Amino acid sequence: MDRYNFNTNRRNSNCSGPGRPAAGMTLLEVVVALAIVSILAGAMVPIIVAQVDRENYLKTVKELDTLSDGLDAYFEDHGAFPVSLESSDFLGRYVQTGVDRDTITDAWGGARLYGYVLSRNKDMATIISVGPNGIAEQGKADDIMCKVYGAVAGNRRTRTQLDLIALALEQFLAGGKSLTGNWLGVDRENLGLGTEFDRDGFGTPFKSAGDCISIRSAGPDRRFNTGDDLTL
Ligand SMILES: [Ca+2]
Ligand SMILES: [Ca+2]
Numbered sequence: 001m002d003r004y005n006f007n008t009n010r011r012n013s014n015c016s017g018p019g020r021p022a023a024g025m026t027l028l029e030v031v032v033a034l035a036i037v038s039i040l041a042g043a044m045v046p047i048i049v050a051q052v053d054r055e056n057y058l059k060t061v062k063e064l065d066t067l068s069d070g071l072d073a074y075f076e077d078h079g080a081f082p083v084s085l086e087s088s089d090f091l092g093r094y095v096q097t098g099v100d101r102d103t104i105t106d107a108w109g110g111a112r113l114y115g116y117v118l119s120r121n122k123d124m125a126t127i128i129s130v131g132p133n134g135i136a137e138q139g140k141a142d143d144i145m146c147k148v149y150g151a152v153a154g155n156r157r158t159r160t161q162l163d164l165i166a167l168a169l170e171q172f173l174a175g176g177k178s179l180t181g182n183w184l185g186v187d188r189e190n191l192g193l194g195t196e197f198d199r200d201g202f203g204t205p206f207k208s209a210g211d212c213i214s215i216r217s218a219g220p221d222r223r224f225n226t227g228d229d230l231t232l
Helices: 027-078 150-174 183-190
Strands: 115-118 124-129 144-149 215-217
Touching (some): 027 144, 027 150
Antiparallel strands (some): 115 124, 124 144
């Protein structure tokens, strides 16, 4: 068989030593070697892809978590979610914009924003990544999704407000005074509280009862006299 010697400058020498294979490779050996390299290269592709997928997945979960915290904080302050992730009173205030706004863009969707959907009553926000296949599938298939519930932040804020109202009311009543039942008109002012106490954590005005120590929040459903009301 013809020998295929790549090392043409190599002189016969004792370097190979007795009994060792001669320098150079046969054509068959080259073909086999190339086949092995090809197989190994092919095997590396899924490993690299899996590594990229894992990094994107971890990045996405972390960003959705950060956005979730930001949306929760926004709801606590405003009694509602922002209309979009790009809203000027949300992006840059409750979440950092990041380089090229990467905090609100999907790792698998190029420059595409994360999906952002508000429920019909606007009390639940859903943030969605297109996932590894890069296709938006409304939260299904491989999409990665995170839901944020406004009732959590709204109730938290309302409870804090009611605690502070209780302190003010205690002093007010100790002075022998009584409420009029008109919270937005005079009761809140008479208690020495600012306008941030006009409305509860869901944006509904508190209701005070005349000459009775009752302050009521309509709760998450924004309707009074239902099971989710919060009272003092
Ligand atoms: Ca998808
Ligand atoms: Ca209610």
